[in-house]
Amino acid sequence: MKINKSLLVTMKPGVHIEAKGLIGHSAEMNKRIGKNIAANEQKIELGMRKAQRIQM
Amino acid sequence: MKKDNRKKDFLGTVVIRPSYTHNETGHTYGRTLLNPYKMVTKEPNTNEKIHPFRYMITAQYRMHLLGKTFTTHAFVFSSQDGVAMKCAETAIYCLGDFESASSPLYARVLPSDIQEKLSHRISERILPSHGLYCNDISYILKEFGYSPMIYAGAEDYQRMLEDSFESSIDAEKNEVISHWDNIHETNFKNWFHYYVESAIPILAVTAVRPDAKKHATLVIGHGLKQKKITECKQFKLGDYPCIDTSQLYNTYIINDDNQIPYVEEAMDHFTIDKNYKLEAYIVPLEKHVFLEAAAAVTICDTFIENQKDRLKKAIEVFKNLCYSKLSEVSDKEKMEDLKYLIESISVSSENPLTVRYYLANSAEYKQFRIKNGIDIDEQIFYADVLMPKSVWVAEISTFRCYQEGYVIGEVVLDATASSRSKVDSVILLRISGNGVYRLPQETYTDLEKKLAEKEENIMLPSMFIMYSNFQYCKEKE
Numbered sequence: 383m384k385i386n387k388s389l390l391v392t393m394k395p396g397v398h399i400e401a402k403g404l405i406g407h408s409a410e411m412n413k414r415i416g417k418n419i420a421a422n423e424q425k426i427e428l429g430m431r432k433a434q435r436i437q438m
Numbered sequence: 439m440k441k442d443n444r445k446k447d448f449l450g451t452v453v454i455r456p457s458y459t460h461n462e463t464g465h466t467y468g469r470t471l472l473n474p475y476k477m478v479t480k481e482p483n484t485n486e487k488i489h490p491f492r493y494m495i496t497a498q499y500r501m502h503l504l505g506k507t508f509t510t511h512a513f514v515f516s517s518q519d520g521v522a523m524k525c526a527e528t529a530i531y532c533l534g535d536f537e538s539a540s541s542p543l544y545a546r547v548l549p550s551d552i553q554e555k556l557s558h559r560i561s562e563r564i565l566p567s568h569g570l571y572c573n574d575i576s577y578i579l580k581e582f583g584y585s586p587m588i589y590a591g592a593e594d595y596q597r598m599l600e601d602s603f604e605s606s607i608d609a610e611k612n613e614v615i616s617h618w619d620n621i622h623e624t625n626f627k628n629w630f631h632y633y634v635e636s637a638i639p640i641l642a643v644t645a646v647r648p649d650a651k652k653h654a655t656l657v658i659g660h661g662l663k664q665k666k667i668t669e670c671k672q673f674k675l676g677d678y679p680c681i682d683t684s685q686l687y688n689t690y691i692i693n694d695d696n697q698i699p700y701v702e703e704a705m706d707h708f709t710i711d712k713n714y715k716l717e718a719y720i721v722p723l724e725k726h727v728f729l730e731a732a733a734a735v736t737i738c739d740t741f742i743e744n745q746k747d748r749l750k751k752a753i754e755v756f757k758n759l760c761y762s763k764l765s766e767v768s769d770k771e772k773m774e775d776l777k778y779l780i781e782s783i784s785v786s787s788e789n790p791l792t793v794r795y796y797l798a799n800s801a802e803y804k805q806f807r808i809k810n811g812i813d814i815d816e817q818i819f820y821a822d823v824l825m826p827k828s829v830w831v832a833e834i835s836t837f838r839c840y841q842e843g844y845v846i847g848e849v850v851l852d853a854t855a856s857s858r859s860k861v862d863s864v865i866l867l868r869i870s871g872n873g874v875y876r877l878p879q880e881t882y883t884d885l886e887k888k889l890a891e892k893e894e895n896i897m898l899p900s901m902f903i904m905y906s907n908f909q910y911c912k913e914k915e
Contacts, residue, residue, distance in 0.1 A: 385782060385842050386775040390812050392763070393779075393900040395755045398555050398892045399748050402506040407744055408882055412860040419857050422624075422732035422781055429590030429626060433718040436590075436784075438526040438652040438678050 449473050450510040451501055455519075463694070467517035469535070471499050474700050481882045492693045492910040494659030495637045497540035511909055513658045515699035525654040527552050528695040529641050530578055532656055533722060536639060539583075543724070544583055555581045561909070575641060575654075576720055585725045587628045590718035592767075622673045622682065625706065626667055626719075629731040631684035633721050634660050636797035637907035642692075644706070644714040646896040652717065653696075659908065660741055661689030667837060672790055676746035679790040681837070685794075689777055726854045727797065727828050733857035734745055737794050738832035738849050741864060742793070749791075749834070749847060752870035756783055756846070756900045779868040782838040783846065783901075791828045792840040794833045796907060797853055800825035803905055806912070812899040819895050823866055828853035833904060834869075843904040846870050870900045 453468030474491035481488055496511040514535040518528050529551065534547025541674070553564050555578050562568070568579075572588055579586040606799035633640055640657040649705055670685040692701050692708050706715045729737075742749075757780060764776045785791055813815035834847035847869040862882045866875040874894035875887045888894055906912060 383774070383778050385779060385844055387770075387780060387812070390844075390899050390901050393756065393759060394815075394897055395759050395900065396896050397512050397755060397871075398894070398896055399751045399755065399872055402792045408861050408886065410738050411744060412574070415701070415737050415860045418736040418740070419539065419733045419860075422736065425592055425625070426587075426589060426730075428592040429718065430588055431590060433588045433590040433643075433853075434650075436645075436652055436718055437642060438524060438569045438571075438654045 441539075442689065444506070445508060448508045448510060450499075450512050451477055454857050455517075458520075465517050465520055465700075467515060470515040470699055471501075471510055471512040472515070472699055473512055475511060476477050476685075477700075488662070489910060490662060490702065491659065491691060492911070493660065493908050494700070495536070495639055495907075496909045498535050498771055499539055505554060505707075512701075513656075513693060515693050516695060518695035519564045523549055523552075525570040525695055526566045526575055526641075529654045529656050530575060532693060533579075533639050534582060538736055547582055551582075552578060569652075571776075572643060572718055573718065579720065579722050584722035584727070584884050585720045585727060588718060589629060589721070591626055591716065594840060597739050614685075624678075624682075624684075624735055625715070626730065627681065627683040628718070629735075630657075630719060631660070631687065632731045632735065632795045633797070634690060634793065635907065636684065638721055638723070638797070640719050642716055643718040644708050644833070645712070645717045645722075646713050646715070648717065653695040653709050653714060654698040655692045657692050657708065657719075658700075659691035660687045661691065661702045662686070663689055667788060667790065674785065675743065675791055676750055677785050678746075678750065678785045680790050682791050683792060683794040683840070724828060727857050729830060729851065729853045729863060730857075731795070734797075734830035734851055735832075737851055737857075737860060737863060738793075738795060739828065741849050741861065741867075742832060742834065745867070745869065746845075748869050748872075752900075753783060753785065753846065754871065758898070782842070782844075783836055785836055789837045792835050792837045794840070794904075795830065796905075797828060797830055798905065798907060800827060800829045803831070806905050807902075810903045812902060815897045816894070816902060817901055818876075818899055819873055824878055825850070825865060826852050829865065831905070835904070839901065840904070845904050846901055850875075853909075868898065868902075871898045872896050873898050878897065 444773035450472040452470045455466050455468045457463060457466050459755055460714055474494055474891060475489060477491060479488045479490055496513050499510055501508045514532045516532055518525055531547055537544040538546040554754055556564050559577055576586045634657060642655050642657050643652050645652045665750055670681045672679045674682055687701050687856050688705050692703050694701060694709060696710055751885055758775055760780045764773060767773055804825060807820035808817045828869055830853045831853040832849045833845045835845045851867050852863045872894050874885060874888050
């Protein structure tokens with residue numbers, strides 16, 4: 383069985399979703415993102431150092 | 439071949455090179471262009487046709503034979519010459535050939551072009567080739583107009599980190615970075631999959647041991663075979679279990695110059711010798727794509743984690759709508775369809791949320807969304823969003839919806855933004871029937887304001903069609 387595409391045309395709740403999140407959190411989010419990016423950049427940098435010695 | 443079917447049945451072309459000795463054929467494939475979509479297998483039980491290379495990158499090539507024009511889709515293959523070109527040069531040559539056929543941004547790269555660029559960089563003689571260092575490959579790709587990135591496995595990362603950054607890391611070791619990120623930790627193999635999903639050919643470097651001889655192959659797609667859900671590592675997004683599609687696939691399509699074209703191999707084993715493992719890879723990104731995979735996924739993850747309550751409510755609203763429609767209809771077929779839809783959107787450990795990350799050309803992505811919009815509201819919504827040249831997209835679906843090519847939410851990031859832009863790189867957020875976007879002159883605060891003041895679009899369909907970077911999937915839609 384497959385999802386009937388024509389059925390999806392009628393599937394429009396048309397309501398605003400009230401929920402916590404997004405508003406007023408950007409500073410905290412940026413802090414988290416900054417730390418994660420720094421950790422990933424360290425991983426990439428270490429990999430780069432290793433890759434410089436690789437010859438095919 | 440019937441005369442009328444010549445164009446339809448045309449597979450491609452193979453240039454045969456002379457062999458070095460009378461009984462050797464290992465180096466004889468010259469420039470080879472074969473259409474992978476013409477290669478079909480059959481499901482043993484149902485006899486259904488299967489296209490094993492549907493998730494493979496191809497470009498369109500035009501050939502002229504006896505005054506007639508033939509076209510084929512292919513990814514160029516060439517076996518290793520061994521003298522003038524080793525694996526690395528062959529991979530660069532094939533990559534350049536493909537990119538020049540698929541984009542007007544790049545010129546075709548000939549072996550002589552590679553050697554000319556190398557002669558400015560390498561102090562030794564160029565011929566016969568001794569192979570190239572990772573940095574040399576990256577340098578050449580940069581010279582040909584790409585913006586390459588090198589990734590390598592750093593298994594000893596933790597130990598080195600402790601040696602070199604001990605003091606700075608210790609202070610932060612126990613601090614929770616993000617609820618989502620702590621459990622959805624990605625590494626260079628996950629990033630590898632995101633680039634494959636973005637239809638970017640990857641130059642993979644494999645070796646038996648870090649200090650042993652290396653081999654370069656081109657990874658040009660992923661296989662069809664999926665792992666079982668129970669084999670995938672599940673994360674938690676709020677109350678919902680969640681998987682990342684990079685966990686789902688373990689086979690990739692490669693062009694290895696020591697094998698035949700289009701070989702499906704398991705992750706790591708991109709050579710004939712199955713003891714080889716992935717050591718590093720080079721991604722030829724387009725210029726101006728500043729946001730690389732690791733940073734883009736981090737931003738998407740943090741944003742999705744922040745939206746978990748809205749996502750949960752949106753799924754509940756969608757389900758309630760299905761139930762109310764179910765109570766209204768009497769047609770048995772429609773009832774079955776609705777029941778199936780409810781099952782498909784019900785999240786459980788067997789049907790977890792499934793997140794797919796990819797980089798896309800925004801013009802193609804927007805065109806797809808407008809062309810395949812379920813209704814006019816959806817088409818207008820996407821037509822109104824202004825996007826930079828490249829975007830990172832995180833598509834959220836349930837596993838069942840993913841299998842059928844439907845999505846219930848997405849986050850779109852500006853791929854030309856710096857990683858320092860963080861949440862300011864978010865362009866669009868869509869969760870089920872609700873969508874909001876930011877215009878170039880607006881900031882993230884404006885996006886927050888739109889949500890706070892209920893200025894988002896609420897008339898979008900609850901579910902929409904999945905985008906694909908792969909040519910076969912694009913043509914199917």
